Amino acid sequence: MMPNDLLQLLTAAVDGELTPAEHQHVRRILADSAEARKVYAQLLADSARLRSFPVATPPADFRARVMTRLPKVGSAPTPIPPPLSRPEPLVRPTVPLRPTRYRSWVPLAVAASLLLTVSAGSFLFFIRQSGPAVTPAANTVAQADRAKHPRVSSSEPSWADILPRDNAPLPSVPPVADPSATAVATAPAPSVGAGLTDVLPPPRPIEPRDVLGSRVLPPIPPLDLVQVRVPFLASVADLEREDVRQKLADELGRDPALRIDLFVKDLSRGTELFQTTAKENGVTVLVDATAQERIKRKQATAYLIYSESLNPTELRDLFTKLAAEDAKGAQRVLDAIHVSPAQAADLKELKEVMGIDPGLWKHPAHTHAGPNSTDPKPLSAGTADQLAKALANPGGKPPEKLALQMTFSPAPLRTNPAASKELRQFFDRRGERKSTAVPVVLVVRQTNGG
Amino acid sequence: MSDDDRRLIAECLGGRRDAFGDLVSRYQARLYNAALRLVDNPEDAADVAQDAFLNAYQSLHTFKGDAEFFTWLYRIAFNTAISLKRKKRAVVSLDASMNGDHGLEPDDPSEYTRPGVALERTEEEGLLHAALTRLSGEHRDVLVMKDIEGMKYEEIAEILGVPIGTIRSRLHRARLELRDLLGPRDD
Numbered sequence: 103m104m105p106n107d108l109l110q111l112l113t114a115a116v117d118g119e120l121t122p123a124e125h126q127h128v129r130r131i132l133a134d135s136a137e138a139r140k141v142y143a144q145l146l147a148d149s150a151r152l153r154s155f156p157v158a159t160p161p162a163d164f165r166a167r168v169m170t171r172l173p174k175v176g177s178a179p180t181p182i183p184p185p186l187s188r189p190e191p192l193v194r195p196t197v198p199l200r201p202t203r204y205r206s207w208v209p210l211a212v213a214a215s216l217l218l219t220v221s222a223g224s225f226l227f228f229i230r231q232s233g234p235a236v237t238p239a240a241n242t243v244a245q246a247d248r249a250k251h252p253r254v255s256s257s258e259p260s261w262a263d264i265l266p267r268d269n270a271p272l273p274s275v276p277p278v279a280d281p282s283a284t285a286v287a288t289a290p291a292p293s294v295g296a297g298l299t300d301v302l303p304p305p306r307p308i309e310p311r312d313v314l315g316s317r318v319l320p321p322i323p324p325l326d327l328v329q330v331r332v333p334f335l336a337s338v339a340d341l342e343r344e345d346v347r348q349k350l351a352d353e354l355g356r357d358p359a360l361r362i363d364l365f366v367k368d369l370s371r372g373t374e375l376f377q378t379t380a381k382e383n384g385v386t387v388l389v390d391a392t393a394q395e396r397i398k399r400k401q402a403t404a405y406l407i408y409s410e411s412l413n414p415t416e417l418r419d420l421f422t423k424l425a426a427e428d429a430k431g432a433q434r435v436l437d438a439i440h441v442s443p444a445q446a447a448d449l450k451e452l453k454e455v456m457g458i459d460p461g462l463w464k465h466p467a468h469t470h471a472g473p474n475s476t477d478p479k480p481l482s483a484g485t486a487d488q489l490a491k492a493l494a495n496p497g498g499k500p501p502e503k504l505a506l507q508m509t510f511s512p513a514p515l516r517t518n519p520a521a522s523k524e525l526r527q528f529f530d531r532r533g534e535r536k537s538t539a540v541p542v543v544l545v546v547r548q549t550n551g552g
Numbered sequence: 553m554s555d556d557d558r559r560l561i562a563e564c565l566g567g568r569r570d571a572f573g574d575l576v577s578r579y580q581a582r583l584y585n586a587a588l589r590l591v592d593n594p595e596d597a598a599d600v601a602q603d604a605f606l607n608a609y610q611s612l613h614t615f616k617g618d619a620e621f622f623t624w625l626y627r628i629a630f631n632t633a634i635s636l637k638r639k640k641r642a643v644v645s646l647d648a649s650m651n652g653d654h655g656l657e658p659d660d661p662s663e664y665t666r667p668g669v670a671l672e673r674t675e676e677e678g679l680l681h682a683a684l685t686r687l688s689g690e691h692r693d694v695l696v697m698k699d700i701e702g703m704k705y706e707e708i709a710e711i712l713g714v715p716i717g718t719i720r721s722r723l724h725r726a727r728l729e730l731r732d733l734l735g736p737r738d739d
Binding site: 326 | 567570571580581594598602608609698700720721
């Protein structure tokens with residue numbers, strides 16, 4: 103049995119956290135003691151096993167989820183960040199700013215100032231309106247009067263020019279304007295003595311920060327748009343509409359692999375309809391014998407159809423044709439179609455049903471350079487491929503479009519992959535995947551209450 | 553701290569939210585993985601990682617920059633995970649007492665302790681998972697930080713708020729406990 107302090111040295115050695123002296127000590131111990139070497143090797147192996155733990159992938163929309171939630175929790179505080187050239191440390195403000203509180207009363211202040219402005223304007227407006235109409239004659243008299251008694255001091259406030267001078271009671275009806283009058287009553291220009299400007303304080307500059315004492319609002323950063331992807335979901339009957347078909351085509355071309363759920367009201371009729379339509383579209387559906395038996399006996403609740411031979415356009419045409427065929431019947435069998443990008447869980451299910459990963463996300467080999475490719479192309483480039491193709495397909499026939507149908511649920515009714523002849527045929531015949539083809543995990547399932 | 557992190561943080565504090573999005577993209581996988589080892593449940597791990605990012609965003613101005621950004625982020629996630637586990641433990645204890653179950657069910661209610669899920673894993677991964685799950689929380693945390701996250705004693709000590717010596721001895725005990733749980737190897 104090794105002493106505890108020695109064991110602790112060994113674990114620290116595994117952690118790579120020894121001082122030079124400890125390191126020397128451990129080396130001597132390992133050289134002398136077989137037991138220490140064994141323990142050290144075991145601890146190292148355990149550590150390596152932990153380090154090789156499989157890396158899990160966060161949900162595909164993780165970033166979008168975080169960014170979507172950001173506005174709900176308010177903006178990040180925006181103190182001036184330290185300059186990039188200064189390495190350490192970032193300066194923490196001694197008194198943290200409270201932008202949320204600051205912003206919370208700004209709208210109230212703006213509203214109050216607006217209300218105040220409107221009230222003052224209304225007051226002045228009605229004061230003017232309620233005064234007696236000033237006729238040209240009265241205006242002339244007033245001007246003469248002012249000429250006799252020019253204002254030279256500030257004792258006469260400017261309000262005198264605004265408020266009515268007449269002390270007579272206000273008329274109960276508005277005065278009738280004289281249609282012959284051409285001159286308009288105007289307020290006299292203020293006649294301030296020259297020396298007065300020296301006495302009076304200069305006009306107070308109006309700045310935005312003076313509005314109820316608030317600070318200047320910080321510039322509003324540009325709004326971020328977070329695009330949240332919504333899976334395609336439509337009634338199969340709606341595929342007769344061009345816009346829905348276009349949306350489906352767009353969705354089918356967006357991802358390297360797809361999971362499609364086709365909801366049907368009658369599973370047996372739905373799968374048979376799919377098989378028939380696929381055949382008419384040139385797709386050979388290899389149906390697992392046990393699954394075929396279950397279709398007849400109506401035992402299963404969902405079937406999985408896997409294909410990697412069709413491109414997005416062909417897939418769209420297949421489902422469009424399926425909708426058209428379904429419409430011919432007395433009663434529609436197909437209910438809804440749901441398309442989403444294939445996830446890790448789909449691959450897991452696919453592996454369980456087919457026994458191995460058929461290469462859901464495998465990138466097909468590129469056989470041709472793009473039209474804009476500037477890579478030098480050796481003389482032999484593509485020749486080997488063409489030769490291999492010619493040997494594999496001497497008749498020059500187009501590659502076979504295949505699909506495989508297996509029982510999906512309930513899980514206990516699934517066929518053992520090793521026992522499925524059709525599954526083996528699928529792998530034997532599928533050939534090289536076309537670069538434009540999209541692997542599809544199609545699950546045909548019974549609708550609830552169907 | 554890397555220059556990229558420093559620049560992104562500065563831009564974020566300057567009001568460019570996309571910069572924070574870039575930080576999320578940069579660290580989401582690592583943080584999610586770390587959270588997964590702490591809470592042992594994919595849904596909870598995603599929640600913990602999301603909450604950690606949101607808390608980090610709100611507290612970004614308090615980040616002093618004298619440590620790695622991920623270490624700071626990890627500390628937030630760690631605290632979030634701890635509080636989540638405490639909440640769950642309280643609920644499970646209450647449920648157990650109401651149902652009259654006492655000690656028959658595993659303490660950890662996470663998905664990975666369910667038999668069906670465990671069977672889906674590879675044997676090696678399953679063994680490791682089982683061992684990690686059975687480790688005491690204290691030991692498990694330091695092992696995850698050291699071996700899976702590759703942190704130094706100093707960083708672990710800062711996150712857990714304990715002296716480096718404590719980390720050293722705790723890791724020592726954790727390694728021995730893990731060794732006992734994994735049992736002898738044939739190879």
